[in-house]
Amino acid sequence: MVDIEDAVVLVTGASSGIGEATARAAAARGARLVLAARREDRVAALADELGRAVAVRCDVTDDEQVDALVRAAVDAFGRVDVVVNNAGQGLHASVEETSLDDLRALLALNLVAPLAVMQAVLPVMRAQGSGTIVNVSSGTTFADAPGTGAYVASKIALERLTAIAREELRGTGVTVSTIIPFATGTEFLASLRDGRSDAAAGLAGVELDRPEQVAEAILDLVASGAAQADLVPVAYGGTRS
Ligand SMILES: NC(=O)c1ccc[n+]([C@@H]2O[C@H](COP(=O)([O-])OP(=O)(O)OC[C@H]3O[C@@H](n4cnc5c(N)ncnc54)[C@H](OP(=O)(O)O)[C@@H]3O)[C@@H](O)[C@H]2O)c1
Numbered sequence: 001m002v003d004i005e006d007a008v009v010l011v012t013g014a015s016s017g018i019g020e021a022t023a024r025a026a027a028a029r030g031a032r033l034v035l036a037a038r039r040e041d042r043v044a045a046l047a048d049e050l051g052r053a054v055a056v057r058c059d060v061t062d063d064e065q066v067d068a069l070v071r072a073a074v075d076a077f078g079r080v081d082v083v084v085n086n087a088g089q090g091l092h093a094s095v096e097e098t099s100l101d102d103l104r105a106l107l108a109l110n111l112v113a114p115l116a117v118m119q120a121v122l123p124v125m126r127a128q129g130s131g132t133i134v135n136v137s138s139g140t141t142f143a144d145a146p147g148t149g150a151y152v153a154s155k156i157a158l159e160r161l162t163a164i165a166r167e168e169l170r171g172t173g174v175t176v177s178t179i180i181p182f183a184t185g186t187e188f189l190a191s192l193r194d195g196r197s198d199a200a201a202g203l204a205g206v207e208l209d210r211p212e213q214v215a216e217a218i219l220d221l222v223a224s225g226a227a228q229a230d231l232v233p234v235a236y237g238g239t240r241s
Contacts, residue, residue: 002132002175002222005030008077010069012060012117013087015042017186018136021211022084022218023050029219034073034080036060037087060087060113061105070120080124082222085114085135090188092195092202095149102193103150110154115161122174130173132222135162139182139230142237147198159228166227179218180230182238184209 009026013019015037023033023046033053035043043055054076058069073080088110091102114135125131137155140148159178166176185208189200209231221229232238 002081002130002225004082004219004222006032007081008032008034008073008079009082009084010034010036010073010080010121011084011086012036012058012069012113014046015039017188018181018184018211018214018218019084019086020046021215022086023053025212025215025219026082027051027053031082032077034069034076036069060117061108063116066113066116066120070117070124074124079128080121081128081131083117083121083131083133084218085117085133087113088136089191089193090199091150091193092147092199093150094147098150099194103153106150106154106193107157110151111157111161114158118165118176122169125174126172128173131175132225133162133165133174133176134218134221135159135176135178136218137162137178137180139180139232139236139238141180142230142232145202147195147202163227175225177221177226178228179214179221180228180232180238181214181217182209182231182233182236182240184211184214186211 009031011019011023014023014035027050035055036058037043038059040057047053047055056069056072058065137159141152141155162178183206230238233240
């Protein structure tokens with residue numbers, strides 16, 4: 001739906017992993033970039049390196065910072081063509097032992113923050129009559145793996161929000177899609193809110209994707225405008241052969 005060349009692409013969580021790789025891939029295809037994360041030094045260095053990019057320090061769980069992020073994008077480039085709602089965090093704990101405060105924080109980051117970003121950018125996209133939003137879910141949603149309850153709950157809720165927003169926005173020129181990565185080699189496991197060693201043990205023997213592979217899948221999804229794409233192998237319930 002969107003030609004990435006010259007498009008203004010806003011990526012949350014652009015300071016590492018899938019977000020950083022998406023920023024690099026979009027820059028390689030000629031996009032202009034808005035790079036958001038809390039670690040401002042990282043996104044500032046990436047913006048310098050890529051050119052035609054602005055870095056914005058943004059904690060996406062802070063609504064005012066989200067509004068300021070979208071304003072900064074419009075101030076810099078006059079429009080926002082693509083948003084990749086990528087910032088997120090994992091948590092590994094049994095349902096019985098999941099701390100309620102951890103769950104609240106996880107939902108704030110993985111569910112409420114992408115909604116806040118969508119709500120902040122939709123007036124801009126509606127006025128343009130075009131725009132694409134890609135929300136990042138996870139292949140963990142395809143299974144009932146012990147320890148993933150809180151994380152899967154946050155991502156499944158995001159998937160449903162995305163699918164329903166897609167229907168609500170039909171005819172406006174704005175497309176909302178879900179990308180479903182498989183286990184990917186990033187800082188994700190080191191940044192889990194809880195349960196790092198158990199989660200790492202659960203992934204023993206799994207061949208991790210590279211973030212660059214996910215970035216290409218995200219840009220392909222932006223180009224196609226499809227509702228959903230996954231990188232999950234058939235053996236794990238996905239469509240990747
Ligand atoms: N790696 C996997 O196996 C995998 C698989 C499926 C889905 N995913 C999803 O992919 C997305 C990216 O994860 P990743 O694997 O690339 O992990 P990562 O390397 O840990 O990256 C997470 C990114 O989110 C940002 N972030 C975290 N909290 C934030 C906040 N409050 N405000 C703004 N930014 C925040 C981090 O930046 P700062 O710390 O600088 O703010 C970082 O750039 C996540 O949504 C994750 O759930 C990952």
